[in-house]
Amino acid sequence: MSTPFSRAEYAQRLSQVKTRMDKAGFDLIICQDPANMGWLTGYDGWSFYVPQCVLVHQEEETPIWFGRAQDAKSAHFTTYLPARNIVPFSEKLIQHPVGHPYDELAELIRARGWGKARIGVEMDAHYYTARCHAHLTKGLPEARFSNNGDLVNWARLVKSEAELTFMREAGRICTHAMNSAIAKMKPGVPQYQVIAEIYHAQTMGVGGIGGDYAAICPLMPVGEGTSTPHLTWTDEPLPNSGLVMLEIAGVRRRYHAPLTRTMHLGKAPKEIGDVAKAVVEGVDAGLAKARPGNTAAEVEAAWQAVLRKHGLKKESRVGYPVGLAYPPDWGERTASLRPGDETVLDAGMCFHIQSGVWLADFGVAISESFVVTDKGGERLTDVARELIVID
Helix, strand or coil, rough: CCCCCCCCHHHHHHHHEEEEEEEECCCEEEECHHHHHHHHCCCCCCCCCCCCCEEEECCCCCCCCEEEEEHHHHHHHHHCCCCHHHHCCCHHHCCCCCHHHHHHHHHHHCCCCCCCCCCECCCCCCCCCCHHHHHHHCCCCCCCCEEECCCHHHHHEEEEEHHHHHHHHHHHHHHHHHHHHHCCCCCCCCHHHHHHHHHHHHHHHHCCCCCCCCCCCEECHHHHHHCCCCCCCCCCCCCCCEEEEEEEEEEEEEEEEEEEEEEEEECCCCHHHHHHHHHHHHHHHHHHHCCCCEHHHHHCCCCCCCCHHCCCCCCCCCEEEEEEEECCECCCCCCCCCEEEECEECCCCEEEECCECCCCEEEEECCCCEEEEEEEEEECCCCCCEEECEE
């Protein structure tokens, strides 16, 4: 197996991370976010449900993968790391009532002479548990620990040209999957059949480019359920008349291009149609503002100005960065398109402008994934940008 990127690109990423570490005052960082592990080394395996991590030390030429013995072969298959930097922990420590894999991680750090290091950990990573932290700090009493502030996540914000290739391929896959789902939707069709069509299309990909599994399952609220965004599907049939909202992603080599569309079975009430038009107009305003030099807050402000014009508002953020991701989320946990976020946009950043408006009885979302360019936000997908009416 080969890594998805060149050795030169991984070296550039590592150099950038070490520069950020030096600025933040860290000798060593421990990355348990599987997306950060993959971005730094190429590691790719469904092993994130057990403790694992990648270590970056200022004086180490390459990162160190640390994980379950059963998964060490996966690290040899999917990363560029030398064998000495692929370090398994004992299988007996899996879900052990007393011992923990990070007891052996502490031993590894001490053995490398880093027992007194300034160590940054990912306090907000989904899989960095309280027990991981407790065993690590107990095993390294002379080290100085602090939150690394999602240091690697921020390094991932601007995508390389190679990454953008995967993002655009993910967008093509998402377009195919969304259009396949829309074609399957008819009154009386069980919801799970629509979802099955999505999974098939996501995996089959397009033009000989295969798809990958998504970090979030398809979200498909129906009827009044569209007034909230994160419901999944049931075995109930689609109604003869009513709303269906669908949020999915196309995924290519773990790179995600999410998309939301709203459909109406039968003739749509004018109120719903008017909200949909306002949403699309607002997204267009946000995309026009998504240029290098503008801020994340300015993109959100352009969107909100359109909503206010139409007597609408959205309290939650309107978007977030996307790219390399693993369950349970495809967001990168860095900048947000919301008031007060002064992150300056740069060419190559990728965002999902999640333009949902959820009202008391219904909701409408017609979102876009895009790349920041000199010409504004470049849409990654090509699906009808309107309330889609299904007769």
